[in-house]
Amino acid sequence: MIRLSFIALLLCLQLHAYAQQVEKHITEENVTRIISTLAADDMMGRSAMRPEHIEKATAFIESEFKKIGLKPLAGTNSFRQSFQKQLIVPENLEVIINGVVLPKEKTLLATENTSANFSSGLGMLSIDYDSTIANKRQTLISKAFMLSRDTSAAFVIVDPAYQEFFGELKGYFGKRMLNNRKGTKIFVIGDKNIQTYSVKATQKIESITMTNVVGMIEGKKQKEEMVVFSGHYDHIGIRAAIDGDSISNGADDDASGTTAVIALADYYKKQKPSNRTLIFVAFTAEEIGGYGSRHFSEQVNPDKVVAMFNIEMIGKPSKWGQNPSIRI
Numbered sequence: 001m002i003r004l005s006f007i008a009l010l011l012c013l014q015l016h017a018y019a020q021q022v023e024k025h026i027t028e029e030n031v032t033r034i035i036s037t038l039a040a041d042d043m044m045g046r047s048a049m050r051p052e053h054i055e056k057a058t059a060f061i062e063s064e065f066k067k068i069g070l071k072p073l074a075g076t077n078s079f080r081q082s083f084q085k086q087l088i089v090p091e092n093l094e095v096i097i098n099g100v101v102l103p104k105e106k107t108l109l110a111t112e113n114t115s116a117n118f119s120s121g122l123g124m125l126s127i128d129y130d131s132t133i134a135n136k137r138q139t140l141i142s143k144a145f146m147l148s149r150d151t152s153a154a155f156v157i158v159d160p161a162y163q164e165f166f167g168e169l170k171g172y173f174g175k176r177m178l179n180n181r182k183g184t185k186i187f188v189i190g191d192k193n194i195q196t197y198s199v200k201a202t203q204k205i206e207s208i209t210m211t212n213v214v215g216m217i218e219g220k221k222q223k224e225e226m227v228v229f230s231g232h233y234d235h236i237g238i239r240a241a242i243d244g245d246s247i248s249n250g251a252d253d254d255a256s257g258t259t260a261v262i263a264l265a266d267y268y269k270k271q272k273p274s275n276r277t278l279i280f281v282a283f284t285a286e287e288i289g290g291y292g293s294r295h296f297s298e299q300v301n302p303d304k305v306v307a308m309f310n311i312e313m314i315g316k317p318s319k320w321g322q323n324p325s326i327r328i
């Protein structure tokens with residue numbers, strides 16, 4: 001018993017000493033500097049779909065890795081791990097029903113085809129108003145996404161009760177990632193009385209570059225074995241203004257995790273090298289489908305990754321409380 005208590009005391013002292021050492025290297029001042037930079041308005045919300053906006057964050061993380069003294073991944077000469085993705089970009093949409101041209105704010109095209117041309121053959125689906133469901137916004141958006149995944153070509157007649165949220169829905173089906181979806185849906189606010197119609201639309205495909213930022217500290221012994229620290233640095237960009245502010249800063253999601261990755265890189269660089277190689281990576285395009293982490297996973301041998309710490313939203317306590325996975 002005495003021996004156990006002694007070991008416990010030693011462990012406590014060691015942990016205390018360790019915590020003090022960590023505090024010496026991971027300072028509030030440096031953490032505040034990094035997160036404030038990443039979440040500032042001039043980072044424009046760090047949308048991976050807007051290379052001209054997210055580039056500033058990419059360059060900042062790259063410069064931090066360089067300053068810390070990390071090395072690029074083995075076999076590369078840059079911290080930038082770039083890849084190409086394709087976007088579908090709406091151009092024109094004209095919907096005529098019963099001889100009347102519908103206003104743009106009442107129509108929306110969900111397809112990945114570069115053109116649409118219909119005057120017959122479209123199916124008829126609908127999103128009806130249900131007064132028993134309190135959350136109209138959620139109902140519209142979830143039903144619209146569900147219907148957009150169906151592979152048919154059809155009108156989706158949306159009850160005018162959803163008009164106030166239709167603009168937001170149009171935002172989701174604006175410029176977006178190609179996902180190999182086969183269907184075509186023409187969402188229309190109106191009634192189901194359709195005698196004649198004509199739908200004409202064009203869209204274009206755009207290729208954009210997306211970039212993870214990856215650095216490493218080479219291990220001393222088992223160099224090929226990796227421990228990965230990661231977080232995503234992209235956020236959701238610019239959205240409809242709230243109180244005149246349209247930039248989604250994403251301080252918690254996930255500038256906080258990215259800051260941790262940079263701070264940990266700095267910390268470990270100042271320690272004696274580990275036996276295994278430590279990898280530090282800031283992922284892009286998490287918010288639009290996890291494309292950055294997927295690309296990264298294809299660049300390393302998963303059998304050599306012995307541990308991975310993905311750090312997400314540590315800026316404030318979880319809104320689901322502590323250990324939510326245990327509560328569920």
Ligand SMILES: [Zn+2]
Nearest residue numbers: 232253254312
């Ligand atoms: Zn996140």
